[in-house]
Amino acid sequence: MSLSDFLRTITPGRKDLRNLSEDEAFGAFDCILSGAESEITVASFFVALRAKGLTVDELKGFARCARSRATLPCESMPGLVCICSPNDGTQDSPPLDVAAGMIAAAAGARVLISSDRCVPPLRGLTAASVLEHLGASMTWDAAEAEDWVQTTRFAAIAVTGMLPAFLGLRRVREDITMRTPLSTVEKLICPESAAVLIGAQNGPVLGMAVEVMQGLGHTRALAIQGIEGGVVPSLRKRTRGIELNGEFLVSLVVEPEDFGLAWDTDPELPLFSFAPPGRGPGDNPALVKAAGEIVNLVLSGENGPARNASILAAALTLKAAGRCMTLAEGIDSAIEALDSGAARETLERVREQSA
Structure with missing residues (x-):
């Protein structure tokens, strides 16, 4: 047909x-x-x-x-958790999945982030933007990504590296100007054996995301309606999620105030003029630098909303991976990994590996 x-x-x-x-x-x-x-x-x-x-x-x-x-990395790798944020990125908040992933890796998880650069229609900031500023890199090669995860416990891979056919659909996505099912499908390109932390947009799609993960054979997954549809919870209000644990689906609510991590504002990017037609935040070198520097400061131990949000996202990553029973335990592990300098060491190893 x-x-x-x-x-x-x-x-x-x-x-x-x-x-x-x-x-x-x-x-x-x-x-x-x-x-x-x-x-x-x-x-x-x-x-x-x-x-x-x-x-x-x-x-x-x-x-x-x-x-x-697709050519998928890390198939059947034990302890792997994939962080799957929107590939078209963010426009108002820094993409903190790199900070969260490196903190979780330092706490013992094996972390694979699926990402890309300047994906329409939003062409926002992504993990790839942050890694570029940090002097690390995203890979397009599945074998290389698997090697990096084995060596450093962390890697980011381009979705279009795993599935080049997605590149041919970019003009269609640009012309339609609104999100299509491609925005969801690209977040689902990961090994069946992996645990998954996936971002979901607001609305009734949260349950659908977990049902799909379950139907695709995953036994551990966590869908979260984070900031801008990503995996980073809000610091100003509760964030809803649903966890898949074996055959069971369990509602999850992240209340930052319960853990002393609430803040008056969520992490924000500096204000710049609107991008010209056909461009977005991910095309703006100043915004790429700003987002990367925010993550750099988090991994260097600076206090603030970006640190708190990264800790919450890292705790969710650890919970999705089965590294902790409760979110509180995950937060304790994330804080220890950050304050001990282990998360910063993960960044240095990733830099060396990707040089």
Whole structure:
């Protein structure tokens, strides 16, 4: 079947409109990733799907297809946790997943961050932006990422390195100007054997994210509605999450005040003028530098909202990985890793490894 056949199935207004089965979704996404479909057809499919509403089975089918075409690192590696933030990044807050990941790695987890640079439509700041400023780097090679995790307990890999076909979809994403299922699927490109900490947007998608992880074979996962849809909890209010532990789904609420980590404001980036058309925060060297320096100061021990938010995100990473039973235990481990200088040492090892 061609993508046009699947498009007719989901086009709003048709009497025979219905959801795709998981296998049909796999087939539709395979058509998209093959590169044989026109950009107009691909864009029409994503717009129709957004208008209809995405289902768990459709998302599972898309993710299974993406994983089948991807070269995944660290498969069957024990103790691995993948941090999966939005690949189109942030625009108002610094991406603190690098700080959280290095703190968690220093506390004993094996951490793999999936990221990318200047992904439309937002073209925001990501882990790749931060690593660039820190003199470390993200890799595009799965074997290299696996070697770095084995050696330093930390690595960041480009989603387009694991699945180059995603590069060919960037113009479609730019032209549509709104988020498509690609924004979710790219966060799901990780080994089935890994634990996962995944960011979710506000709204009813939180439960869907965990159901999809469970349906893809994961036994440990944590979905969190963090700042800008990422994995970093707010310091001003409670943050909702759902944890997958074996066969059980458990609601989780992060209350910063309970741990003495509340702050009047969440971590913020300095204000700059709006980006010109076709550009975003990730294209702004001054913002890249500012985001990287915020993370550098966190790993150097500076107090402030960025430190507190990074500690909370690191604790969630440790909990997702099964390194702690409670969030309080994870926070204690994260603070020890940060205050002892172990997290900073992780950064130095990553710099040496990626030089």
